[in-house]
Amino acid sequence: MADITTIAHDVLIIGSGLAGLRAAISAAAVDRKLTIAVISKVQVMRSHSVSAEGGTAAVLYEEEGDNQEAHIYDTIKGSDYLADQDVAELLVKSMPYEIYQLDHWGMPWSRRKDGRIAQRKFGGYSFPRATFAQDKVGFYEMQTLYDTCQKYDNIHFYNEWFCTSILHENNTFQGVTAIEMKTGNFTIFKGSAGIICAGGAGRIYSFSTYAFSSTPDGLDMAYRAGLALKDMEFVQFHPTGILPSGILITEGARGEGGYLINNKGERFMQKYAPGKLELAPRDVVSRSMIREIQEGNGFKHETDVDCLKLDLTHLRADRIKEALAGIREIGIKFSGTDIIHEPIEVRPVCHYMMGGIHTNIDGATEMAGLWAAGEAACNSTHGANRLGANSTSECIVWGKITGELAARYATRKKVDSINRKQVLEEEKRIYDGLFRGRGAVNPYEVRKQLTDMMDEKAYVFRNEQELTSALEKVRELKGAMWKHVEDKAKEYNTNFINVMETDSMLRTAEIVLVGALNRRESRGAHARTDYPYRDDANFLKHTLAYFTGNGGPKMTWYPVAFTRYAPVERKY
Amino acid sequence: MTEQLIEEIETMEKKREKEKHQGEKEYPKSSVTLKIYRANRRAGESPHYDRIEVPVQRWTTVLDALLYAKAYKDQSIGIRYSCRMASCGSCGMKINGIPRLACYTKVSELQGREITVEPLSNFPHIRDLVTDFSQFFAHHHNVEPYIQNDNADMPEKSKLTEFIQTPEDVDKYLQFSYCIKCGLCYSACPTVATDTQFPGPQALSQAYRYFIDSRDTAPKERLDLVDNRHGIWRCHFAGSCSAVCPKGVDPALGIQLLRGHLLGYSKNEKKVAELKERQKKDD
DSSP states (O other): TSEEEEEEEEEEOOOSOOOOHHHHHHHHHHOTOOOOOEEEESGGGGGGGGGGGGGOOOOOGGGTTTTTTHHHHHHHHHHHTTTOHHHHHHHHHHHHHHHHHHHHHHHOOOOTTSSOOOOOOOOOOOOOEEEOOTTOHHHHHHHHHHHHTTOOOOOEEETTEEEEEEEEEEEEEEEHHHHHHHHHHHEEEEEEEEEEEEOOOGSSSSSSSSSSTOOHHHHHHHHTTOOOEEEEOOOEEEEEEEETTOOOTTHHHHHTTTEETTTOOOOOOHOTTTTTGGGGGGHHHHHHHHHHHHHHOEETTTSSEEEEEEETTTTTHHHHHSSSSHHHHHIIIIISSOOOTTOEEEEEEEEEEEEEOOTTTOOOOOSSEEEEEEEGGESSSSSTOOOTHHHHHHHHHHHHHHHHHHHHHHHOOOOOOHHHHHHHHHHIIIIIIIOOOOOOOHHHHHHHHHHHHHHHHSSEEOOOHHHHHHHHHHHTTTTTGGGOOOOOOSSOOHHHHHHHHHHHHHHHHHHHHHHHHHSSOOOOTEEEESSSOOHHHOEEEEEEOOOOOSSSOEEEEEEEOOOSSSOOOOOO | OOHHHHHHHHHHHHHHHHHHHHHHOOOOOEEEEEEEEEEGGGTTTEEEEEEEEEETTTOOBHHHHHHHHHHHHTTTTTOOOOOOOSOOOOEEEEEETEEGGGGOOOGSSSSSEEEEEOOOSSOOOOEEEEOOHHHHHHHHHOOOSSSSOOOSSOOOSSSOOOOOOOHHHHHHGGGGGOOOOHHHHHHHHHHHHHHHHOHHHHHHHHHHHHHHHTOOOOOHHHHHHOOOOOOOOGGOOHHHHHHHHHTOOOOOHHHHHHHHHHHOOOHHHHHHHHHHHHHHHHH
């Protein structure tokens, strides 16, 4: 213990996507004397926020007919009434400032002819309010924030440090433990305040738009520290992932006028959502696609996977080159299809976790001194289904809010000690339990089996039988047979990292499945064939999951905040 | 649009034609051998190559092949990766001697049945395919890559307005803002190879990106930052940076335009417009 290095900062930010970088700037600006650490398992500008494509929602043009109340309503309706309505309101009201602030920091927003910021249509909205920069919105936002961070000499980047646990005492945050990948050194980070911005868990599915690195280490770290994970059964399947990689084709492609066709050449969304067609919310479109496939109207990809096609061939080639250049590049490179000339094969793909670390409206967790923001958090902006372009918004808004709150907290309260017992326990857990484990099964095979099974049994439509068998399989995989690391080197040991990731994936998948089994209704992205209707009498409430050690999660419920709209049937 | 991509479109179109006429599909290689550079000097492992055979299909990328090898053949391969869609810039490495992104290079587009993968040049080595980017990031930091303008930080309660920029204003810097900091240009640059204090093509093109942005009000200071002994004049316009850029950023053009401003030329904007026009025609 004596030889474990301790690094101290005032605010520790875990994760470096949009939420993390926005939080860093916001915290650094509170007081230049505070030191802010951004700790990331990747090099900080490489977080998966760079792959967000289509837009960031905000009401900018009230004089042209948009208004904030409509954005709030669209978000709540999109959520199937599981959003906390005061939280949705805060998102909407905070966003316009953030769009202009990004502009002032150098964001290359696409422009209208008059030089003002352009917006386009997106699914589930009553007005074109997805603010965009070509079809590389997340990428440009990340670069803008990363570059703006360079202004602050009190922001310290820790590239490629893998956090393993939260240190705390008396329910108060003290820091984290982490491994420096370059050297393999196990290190203590001491900090008065912390913000978890470690992103979603979408790699628990094989067919996924997420980066290979988007595993639930951040969620799991909070869960193991006793914090609740909320609404984890709500997994968003985006309608248009390409085959076989799962790389995303932005909803902006439909916003620009693209449509979905079946094997008869029909624009089948006319049957399912006549009012909104392809621009219905993602859960609605994904379910329609799977029904279409089940009715025998799908195509077969050459890998023998069922799919449908997204047709953009009727759009002008120069418009595609201008507004969807990135998508065209992706189609050519990863699918062998030039969207200018032919429809591209697509299938619903795991894209976003509505759930995450349970926080209040300010992003505060149940632990003093610890906040969460972005996809890792569940402040219940999105309820049971998120609208496109609302996630980059969420990251930016709560990045800013939590950064400021954490910094103010850190000026008032200084952590003076570290829970040494926890450090030793954590060292034992990862080195004795995993690194020096004696498993015989290939951990990469375990990971593959888990993610393939989630694709099969916890996809767009779910039922009790499949979820139960999936849960049995996860519990079987959780056994010790795979716990070992073949690579014994200290330096840049990604084998070790991968095994720790897999460990967190198994626990997280279990929570998704238990939550899905408990929720005997269909709401938003969670559709049960055995309970096909929404059941407000019994399930108009959030799911909370708490860690209990090696058994399954302890589940409870949590009320939804209603401030504006009573739930009604959701039709598009 | 990069040359590589244009080539790919052509190949695809040819293939489509061929299939139309002959009704046949091209059969892909079913396996390739990866010749992987291995070294971990800190742990006393000296450089050598391992050969690992992996199965491949039509869409397999070099990254897919490497991760398969890591999962099922040798779990100790040191490799950096993340998004697998050429957005994050993690997996730069030399593939058959040329700096490329592993996720953006398909096995089927490479010649032969053996693929050599090595760490990027001009970066300090860490392990196997992984290199240290600290100095590269420091060069980027040193060109002050952010908007300098008294109004850059918006007061909370201020009237919300944007800086007006026409689509043409945006076009001046847009191409250069698509840099993903993957380091391929830095690895290919012959000047960086001989002078580590030279900022390199990535940082210099970012200096130009902010210099030409109409929202920035510190152009003179920006020029001073690169106008020195190890600075922009060390570039001898080999152009290899632009040749390897996976995103079509063209750092060499950025460097030339920035030099133009240092020398007091003012016709650069016209030049960019012309180049853009030509590129549109090529597309």
